[in-house]
Amino acid sequence: MTVLVLALLFMSLTTAGSVPSDQIFQYIEEHQNEYVQRLKDWIAIESDSNDPEKRHLVTNMMLLAEERIRTLGGTVEMVDLGMQELPNGNKISLPPVILANIVKDPKKPTVCFYGHLDVQPAEIEDGWSTEPYILTEKNGNLYGRGASDDKGQVLAVLNAIEALQKHELPVNVKILLEGMEEVESTGLKELVEERNSTFFSDVDHIVVTDTAWISSKPGITYGTRGNCYFLVEVECAKQDLHSGSFGGLLHEAMNDLIFLLSTLADSSGHILIPGIYEAVAPLTEKEKKLYEGTEYDLDVIKAKYGIKQFINKTKEELLMQRSRYPSLSIHGIQGAFSAPGTKTVIPAKVIGKFSIRLVPNMELSVVKKQVTDYLNKRFTERNSPNSFKVTYRKGSKSWLADPNEPQYLAARKAIKRVFGKEADMIRSGGTIPIATDFQELTGKSIMLLGIGGPDDAPHGQDEKISRYIYIEGTKLYAAFLQELSTV
């Protein structure tokens, strides 16, 4: 509560843009229960995009959001993306994408918010403490599937627009909302490409509101690592064999695969594939300083996740490893015995899976060749009669923006105003393909300004958003739009 009181005190002392922000902030404060009720209505729709049986609920969710945007006076196009072919060959409709437009004054800058309204699967049987599709408030948190990822974030933007409209919306706002984010944004890239010269032509800034903070401080993400995913397949027989009848007789596929996977990285995770670190961007003093200001408490994270010891010693080293250096993780093996129990099988065909996180300036095609050449060489040296194949499965490049672009400055000011703190400037360890895609397809300035809390469990059980962050986040988006009109 102290934080809230301080924040309120702080707010009343500051103004920005043409409208006193304390009036806007007061309006938001006064309407917070209404905002929570809206979130409750949205959470109630089980818009799980993974489950084809629930596809109509995703569409229902899109229609509900359309109605909300129309209430704000926006014009809304519900774009039909056509059909999706399921793995079983059946075809079902993709949910519509919302392309919305609120107020049009060519003299003002235009910002486009991106968010999504579909959610990950959730069942109370998964171990939820509350019904996942009934928004439930406990100890200042609002629990429900999609509360943080991403319905709460989208609603905070819409609520902020509404609050500003009581006085004046200081910039033009466009909104892009999709319903297939949790299943790789099927069809979105094509749509962005198609609308690049129309919907996006007058857009100056794109803000992705689908990210989380990494500490108790609000964060702005200006870069992400990329990823490239490989499958290594070894086959020793046409069918699984009994280890009694065949053990010792043949070169077992698992033995070959385990060997290959063991040659990828050393005990400290250093990647052993020749050339892999060659392209990594050199570290400048200026960049180095950026990590110092980021909050990242090693002990808290170690305790939270039960990690005994990090590979790097300092916070800065760790943040740099996560942001600007590649890493390799072995995810698992398909085709071997993975269930509990003690099956005595010689698996016939096994597929090892690993991926390498990419950083500027690593190129997918180069990494693909380095990995393939290396594994081919190691397998050839092994002299195994088994069949062997490395497949590059999928990947996306890293993304890095200039954190001094105007919308970043506006966001940093807004964060300072609302929260009284400097923003964490984040380069995400993960991959956010939408950032890379927007950047490559539109060439616009992209920023990831989300209000997911650091412990919201977005894909897990008991997903939540705190009421505090939901409401202060609404203020943040309002303040951001005000600041954006002045930068």
Add this chain to the structure above:
Amino acid sequence: MTVLVLALLFMSLTTAGSVPSDQIFQYIEEHQNEYVQRLKDWIAIESDSNDPEKRHLVTNMMLLAEERIRTLGGTVEMVDLGMQELPNGNKISLPPVILANIVKDPKKPTVCFYGHLDVQPAEIEDGWSTEPYILTEKNGNLYGRGASDDKGQVLAVLNAIEALQKHELPVNVKILLEGMEEVESTGLKELVEERNSTFFSDVDHIVVTDTAWISSKPGITYGTRGNCYFLVEVECAKQDLHSGSFGGLLHEAMNDLIFLLSTLADSSGHILIPGIYEAVAPLTEKEKKLYEGTEYDLDVIKAKYGIKQFINKTKEELLMQRSRYPSLSIHGIQGAFSAPGTKTVIPAKVIGKFSIRLVPNMELSVVKKQVTDYLNKRFTERNSPNSFKVTYRKGSKSWLADPNEPQYLAARKAIKRVFGKEADMIRSGGTIPIATDFQELTGKSIMLLGIGGPDDAPHGQDEKISRYIYIEGTKLYAAFLQELSTV
């Protein structure tokens, strides 16, 4: 058909025991459709011991067999083994074990046949060409779950007894049939121990009729490898982590586990654990010769299972590797990502599974210590902060009989008479715990004389027994009992 005709010709020329075998064999020939019908009746009962829901069907199967044995004039005790506790804590009845006794003449030797009447699960959806529980004859084969493993083998014994009884049963016969073989013979070991001084006191020979041939020639198994199963667990966090957020920051459990598994054997499967080969029994010239007479066509097996190249060059080397040398197989990893797809997870806790096939004179306790010490040492050298544990999970010793014991001589003569061929004398690569158990608990002579064909697919789809082997196998058991009365 040529084989059948030759076999028939051969039979009519030979006799043994006090009754002309051609009369017995003719009787069996004439009643073969009746035997097939009996098998059909038995196959129709879905006596799947894996599924608690079908437990009553296993019991029904035991009752049907009881009725059959009573028809032969046997006294039958249906032994109640009590309750079984399921993983969910529920308790269900174990199926009864049949202990039967046919004819009692203290002057004659007594042979006890062991078999089982439960089956592995089977559904037509698994890929069967016919309904698994409807015995279906196609191209001389009788398809159905349990046809080979083990209902067909048990019925062949009972049919042989019936055929002999038309003249004279030359030896005393006892029968032990269980209904839990496919789930590790729950309760059987205790029963054998308990009845050692009663039911087993006058037993001279124990014949396990639950084995398969390894070629087109009938085989007698006189040894099996043992096995010891290990779990290697590495844990790097309390929960699975995202490879974007955490890749490169910590010592990943999979990387440690893959390393440990890679140190177990070299590229030729040679086990790298120090001392593991020390106890292996030395090879004598006499033993060496036994492998020469065994039929094992490397090219046929390679083609059948899609194996490109064996580690050993000659048939004898291969048979020796399979029979008298240890081997190590890595079965899989539990806790990692094993499904199709491209999940970017850092698994928190992974359990590698491998087992070592044991041969005479390797001791479980010694191997357990060698493996544990070795992996502990390798893990310590790696200097990983993760938690690590090697667990010995289960195991059984190897078993080896003297292939010149009287019942082996009787079986070899019987095979020569019925099939006109020398028996394959087999040391099985797999583990048949029942053989070790009988040997250790009763001290009797144990022999594995089964009539499973080399391609019967006992645990797979389209399990079958050929009509030819089912009927000739019935003759074999009859001839064996005759020969046994004369050795």
